[in-house]
Amino acid sequence: MQAALAFRKPPQHSVPMLTQKKDLRGGTPLWTDSPGSTVRTRTATRHEHCDVAIIGGGVSGALTALTLSELGLDCVVIDRRKPGSGSTAASTAMIQFELDTPLTELSKKIGARRANRAYRRSLQAVKNLKRLIQKHDIDCDWVDRDALYLAGNEMGFRGLKIEAAKRKAAGLPSDYVDAAALRDTFGIDRTGALLSQGAGELNPALLTAGALRAAQAKGCRVYSDSTVTAVKADGDRVELITETDATFTAKRVIFATGYETVAGMPKGLFDITSSWAIATQPLPDEAFWPTRCLIWEAADPYLYLRATADNRILAGGEDSGLTDPARRDAAILVKSQKLLKALNTLLPGRTLRIDYAWAGAFATSPTGLPIITALDELPNCFAILGCGGNGITFSMVAAEIAAAWAQDKRDADSDLFERAGK
Numbered sequence: 001m002q003a004a005l006a007f008r009k010p011p012q013h014s015v016p017m018l019t020q021k022k023d024l025r026g027g028t029p030l031w032t033d034s035p036g037s038t039v040r041t042r043t044a045t046r047h048e049h050c051d052v053a054i055i056g057g058g059v060s061g062a063l064t065a066l067t068l069s070e071l072g073l074d075c076v077v078i079d080r081r082k083p084g085s086g087s088t089a090a091s092t093a094m095i096q097f098e099l100d101t102p103l104t105e106l107s108k109k110i111g112a113r114r115a116n117r118a119y120r121r122s123l124q125a126v127k128n129l130k131r132l133i134q135k136h137d138i139d140c141d142w143v144d145r146d147a148l149y150l151a152g153n154e155m156g157f158r159g160l161k162i163e164a165a166k167r168k169a170a171g172l173p174s175d176y177v178d179a180a181a182l183r184d185t186f187g188i189d190r191t192g193a194l195l196s197q198g199a200g201e202l203n204p205a206l207l208t209a210g211a212l213r214a215a216q217a218k219g220c221r222v223y224s225d226s227t228v229t230a231v232k233a234d235g236d237r238v239e240l241i242t243e244t245d246a247t248f249t250a251k252r253v254i255f256a257t258g259y260e261t262v263a264g265m266p267k268g269l270f271d272i273t274s275s276w277a278i279a280t281q282p283l284p285d286e287a288f289w290p291t292r293c294l295i296w297e298a299a300d301p302y303l304y305l306r307a308t309a310d311n312r313i314l315a316g317g318e319d320s321g322l323t324d325p326a327r328r329d330a331a332i333l334v335k336s337q338k339l340l341k342a343l344n345t346l347l348p349g350r351t352l353r354i355d356y357a358w359a360g361a362f363a364t365s366p367t368g369l370p371i372i373t374a375l376d377e378l379p380n381c382f383a384i385l386g387c388g389g390n391g392i393t394f395s396m397v398a399a400e401i402a403a404a405w406a407q408d409k410r411d412a413d414s415d416l417f418e419r420a421g422k
């Protein structure tokens, strides 16, 4: 039986979109002009066959393309924009195994065993991402970092102590830090914190470009400025049609379309909201906190921060349910001043000025888990949506689960992510 989504030839300027084009970000993200972030791409003009077509050349599509190409699968990546210029360009790229939902909370939502599995899988994904970067010599400013999770209005020091014990029992590398140690070591005045190993930071534009180039070296073809408008799936092959009438035939299709979610994605499991970020001007070394660990807080609204390779502080948060991109972008000035004020309160005595301020669409799910799933209504089609602040960690998890799926295997943790843990 044939399943199809929007595959009637779309009239010009009025197409029933397979994914609705959105204004994914506003303002000026730090990474947009990173030297080395461009990728040689093709323009789709004719018909092409492949094993796997990946729609979306952001970090999810890039890691998936590289993982599948390494397995010897013949892949194409198709993007309506330049690779890495969607939400990936807006990311603050703190790479963590710790999910937005603490382990204690996630255990209540999905059960302790599954929550432990989700956390351990995330930890493994960060390790695997680092390995992939090293293996392919991807120059993306990766640095190993610890992560410091500060007590806040969502979880105080007592809650953090319990969280630390649960994580220890699950084999996760997190330790409780009391207020005195926090003050002495980091100069931060909070009632307590968790300090975790196994995190990192990177430049997401360089990671994406590097992963795509490594995939290209293995035969993957990358198309830009090509919008896929329709898909026909008939059981043993999938046909993709682009805005310019170029077509692709694939054995399998993976939708790594980010927050421009594909029609056919399970409904009611996620919301698309907004988040804001700033980067300061470059600072002297003495302006940084010891170890330059990632810092985030158990608070709402929350602040998170990291250092960059060029000595800036990158901070984000102030998330809201705002969905209108014009209002999201109009709020950049106010939100960036709030982030700066929160930074100044956490790290007093520095002179901090904003060089970059931006906003982006953001996906959340009630569990904080992503949606990584085969699509029920479209045979041989698969979709990836990284929810929450761990989007890039989830991109790596998704690449691995998609790789198993593309080989007719089932990843042992796929049940955790099919419906964001539900």
Ligand SMILES: Cc1cc2nc3c(=O)[nH]c(=O)nc-3n(C[C@H](O)[C@H](O)[C@H](O)COP(=O)(O)OP(=O)(O)OC[C@H]3O[C@@H](n4cnc5c(N)ncnc54)[C@H](O)[C@@H]3O)c2cc1C
Pocket: 018, 019, 024, 055, 056, 057, 058, 059, 060, 061, 078, 079, 080, 081, 082, 083, 084, 085, 086, 087, 088, 089, 090, 091, 092, 093, 094, 095, 096, 226, 227, 228, 229, 256, 257, 258, 259, 260, 275, 276, 277, 316, 359, 360, 361, 362, 384, 385, 386, 387, 388, 389, 390, 391, 392, 393, 394, 395
């Ligand atoms: C402000 C902000 C801060 C963040 N901070 C962090 C962080 O610290 N750590 C972390 O891990 N994550 C973070 N994230 C989340 C992370 O950045 C995202 O999860 C990740 O970048 C999503 O990547 P993606 O490849 O799935 O999506 P995208 O980068 O948006 O790529 C999807 C691509 O699909 C293409 N596309 C869509 N539809 C079609 C179509 N029909 N035809 C052709 N192409 C199509 C788009 O053009 C786009 O390029 C943050 C996000 C934001 C906005």
